[in-house]
Structure formats: structure tokens, C-alpha cells
Amino acid sequence: MADNSELWLQQLLTQHGGRASFAVVMDWLLNDSQHGFYGSGRCCFGPRGDFVTAPSLGSGLADLLLKQLIPCFDLLSEQPGKLSLIEWGPGNGLLALQLVEALLALSPPWLARLEILLLESSAPLRMVQQETLKNSTIPCYWPEPDELVNEPRRGIVLAHELLDALPVERFVLFQGNWHGLDVVLSSKGEFEWQTGRPLAAKSVEQLAAMGLETNGGNRPEGWCSEWCPSLEPWLQQVRQGLQQGWLLTIDYGHPAKRYYAPTRDGGTLLAYRAQIASPELLAEPGSWDITAHVCNTLVEQLATTTGWCWQGAELQGEALLRLGLAQLWSELSTPGNAPISWRLARREEYQRLVDPYQLGGFWWLQLCTPGLPGMVPLLSVTG
Numbered sequence: 001m002a003d004n005s006e007l008w009l010q011q012l013l014t015q016h017g018g019r020a021s022f023a024v025v026m027d028w029l030l031n032d033s034q035h036g037f038y039g040s041g042r043c044c045f046g047p048r049g050d051f052v053t054a055p056s057l058g059s060g061l062a063d064l065l066l067k068q069l070i071p072c073f074d075l076l077s078e079q080p081g082k083l084s085l086i087e088w089g090p091g092n093g094l095l096a097l098q099l100v101e102a103l104l105a106l107s108p109p110w111l112a113r114l115e116i117l118l119l120e121s122s123a124p125l126r127m128v129q130q131e132t133l134k135n136s137t138i139p140c141y142w143p144e145p146d147e148l149v150n151e152p153r154r155g156i157v158l159a160h161e162l163l164d165a166l167p168v169e170r171f172v173l174f175q176g177n178w179h180g181l182d183v184v185l186s187s188k189g190e191f192e193w194q195t196g197r198p199l200a201a202k203s204v205e206q207l208a209a210m211g212l213e214t215n216g217g218n219r220p221e222g223w224c225s226e227w228c229p230s231l232e233p234w235l236q237q238v239r240q241g242l243q244q245g246w247l248l249t250i251d252y253g254h255p256a257k258r259y260y261a262p263t264r265d266g267g268t269l270l271a272y273r274a275q276i277a278s279p280e281l282l283a284e285p286g287s288w289d290i291t292a293h294v295c296n297t298l299v300e301q302l303a304t305t306t307g308w309c310w311q312g313a314e315l316q317g318e319a320l321l322r323l324g325l326a327q328l329w330s331e332l333s334t335p336g337n338a339p340i341s342w343r344l345a346r347r348e349e350y351q352r353l354v355d356p357y358q359l360g361g362f363w364w365l366q367l368c369t370p371g372l373p374g375m376v377p378l379l380s381v382t383g
């Protein structure tokens with residue numbers, strides 16, 4: 001019999017007729033305003049929290065990332081008007097704060113024209129971000145996505161570990177066709193996985209474009225994985241909110257060939273809490289983070305249909321080395337005033353940021369509005 005922590009999800013499922021697709025359930029688990037992991041604000045970032053993010057280790061990511069963002073703003077600043085650094089899904093606001101501090105230290109000539117916009121779906125997290133950024137001398141605002149669409153900006157949209165939190169649909173090969181994998185409330189009040197309806201023609205087409213044959217190809221009956229139906233509307237919305245500029249997303253990901261390799265049965269979905277990863281996606285609903293890798297190929301394919309120009313994918317470790325991480329690392333060995341404990345912590349942070357088995361394995365996906373150069377080529381011209 002289900003315990004009390006499951007009551008709210010049981011009630012939602014009952015209101016939904018006792019069955020829902022996993023994308024609907026994942027949205028509840030993460031974003032429900034009372035019980036969801038993010039929506040309720042109960043998530044806890046950092047080494048002592050539920051999971052480590054790069055900003056929770058230190059400002060290394062922000063400092064190096066800024067080297068890539070500055071030439072983009074330099075170019076945009078050639079035309080008059082406001083410039084915007086837009087973070088979508090800012091968590092506790094630490095990355096935005098680190099970027100603000102690094103920007104103030106560098107003081108580029110267009111700084112007075114810069115605003116920081118934070119797009120956050122969770123009301124409690126918005127309050128945490130407002131507290132984190134309360135002393136920022138660069139103006140910070142928390143608009144709704146529609147406000148951005150009504151007044152599109154020129155600038156850069158940054159989405160750090162947002163796409164891996166967008167709800168995904170699970171699908172399974174059943175009698176030679178792709179079907180949804182639904183969550184069902186049993187007569188005993190337990191959550192069960194059940195094969196649902198055949199996927200809609202558009203979804204099957206989308207999967208076929210990523211190499212998943214409509215009849216499953218050589219995958220065995222019962223093979224399952226996931227894909228992200230909310231990615232296309234999100235890319236569309238962000239594009240509508242950006243008159244001119246770049247979009248940089250940073251997440252765990254795979255190209256479709258790897259994501260949907262016949263040997264990778266079960267997909268990439270995992271639950272996280274207190275630094276523990278678990279495959280139990282429906283246990284203690286709302287108290288675990290649920291995350292799926294991003295399919296880099298899907299982002300690339302959707303870029304063109306949503307009005308973006310695809311600029312490429314790069315591993316975070318390689319991007320940070322390109323931006324000078326090795327030099328910063330070696331500077332830690334040069335005698336100076338910084339205490340040894342600080343240097344050792346920085347060394348460990350850099351190591352985690354580049355290690356391909358840790359945060360170095362994240363992918364930087366780069367897109368821009370038509371007519372702009374890519375972030376990386378722009379950096380090599382100006383940098």
C-alpha cells in the first residue's frame with residue numbers, strides 16, 4: 001500500500017482518469033507548485049544538497065564562460081540599445097551572481113547597457129534568486145516568457161541544466177510499433193508502468209528522423225527509451241523572445257546514434273536526491289530530481305524548424321580548455337598571496353569541470369539567430 005508521501009500523486013492521477021503519460025507525470029513530479037521538486041522549492045543544490053552543479057563548486061565556469069560571451073556582446077554593442085543576458089532555469093541564482101561579479105570586475109564598455117533577465121517557472125526559486133542577486137548593481141528582472149515574446153531582446157540566452165529537466169515521454173517497442181509508456185494507478189493505489197497508445201504519427205516521424213525505424217529496426221520487443229516533446233515549443237518560445245543573439249545550452253547529452261543505440265535499452269532517466277542516483281522514478285514523488293540526457297541531434301534538427309541557426313556541439317571539458325582553463329590551473333602553482341586551501345579547492349573544481357566522466361562530459365550546444373557568426377569563430381576572430 002502506498003504511503004502518505006504518495007497521496008498527492010495518487011490524487012492527481014485519479015483526477016486524470018487513473019493514467020497519464022510519463023511526460024505529464026514528470027511535469028508534476030518536478031513542477032507541481034505544492035509538491036514538485038522544483039515547484040515547491042524543496043530542491044537543494046550543491047555538494048551538500050541533492051546534486052552538484054558547476055556553479056555550486058565555485059566561479060570557475062562563470063569566469064571562463066564569460067570569455068566566450070564578451071565578444072558576442074562586443075559585436076551586439078555596435079548597435080545602440082539595451083543588451084540582455086538571459087538565464088533560463090537559474091536554480092538558486094548562483095551562476096547569474098558569479099557572472100555579475102565577473103562582469104563588474106571586467107567592466108566592459110557596454111556594461112551600463114546590460115540587464116540580466118531570469119526566467120524561472122518555480123515561484124519559491126524565484127524568491128531564492130532574488131535574495132541571491134539582491135545586491136547586484138546590474139539590474140536584474142524576472143519576466144514571464146510572454147513578456148519576452150512581446151518585447152524581444154538582443155543578447156544571449158543561457159540555459160544551464162535546464163533542458164535535462166524538461167519533461168520527457170517514455171516510449172516502448174510493442175508488437176513492432178512505438179507506444180507510449182504510461183503511469184497507471186493500480187486498484188491497490190500503487191504506481192505501475194503500462195504500455196499506452198501507439199505514438200502519434202508526428203512523434204514517430206520525429207523518432208525516425210533520429211534513426212529509430214518505425215518498426216523498431218533490430219531492437220528487441222520491450223526496448224524503451226525517452227524523447228523530449230517540450231523541446232520544440234521551448235526553442236520556439238526562446239527564439240520569439242530573442243530578436244538577435246545566441247542561445248547556449250549546457251547539459252548531459254548524447255547524439256541520437258548513441259542515445260538510441262539498440263544496446264542502450266531503458267534510456268537515460270534517473271532520479272537524484274542527496275547525491276544518490278536511482279532508477280526508481282516514481283518513488284517518494286516530488287522529493288527526487290528527475291532528469292534525462294538531452295538528445296543533441298534533436299536540438300540540431302529542431303534548430304532549423306524553430307528559426308535558429310545551429311552552430312555546433314562541444315564537450316564542456318574541451319570548451320573550457322579552449323577558453324584557458326589549463327592556464328588558470330597552472331597559475332595555481334605560481335607562488336602568490338592566495339591561501340593554499342583556496343588553491344587546492346580551485347584545483348579540484350577545475351578538475352571536475354574538465355573530467356569527461358564528471359562535469360567535463362556536459363555538452364555545450366550553440367545556436368544563434370540568422371546572420372550572426374558562431375560564438376566560437378567570433379571568439380577566435382576577436383580573442
Ligand SMILES: C[S@@+](CC[C@H](N)C(=O)[O-])C[C@H]1O[C@@H](n2cnc3c(N)ncnc32)[C@H](O)[C@@H]1O
Nearest residue numbers: 038053089090091119120121122160161162165
Ligand atoms: C537542474 S536546475 C538548474 C539550475 C541552475 N541552472 C544551475 O545549474 O545551478 C533546473 C532549473 O530550471 C527551472 N525550470 C524548469 N523548467 C523550467 C521552465 N520551463 N522554465 C523556466 N525554468 C524552468 C527549475 O525550476 C530550476 O530552477
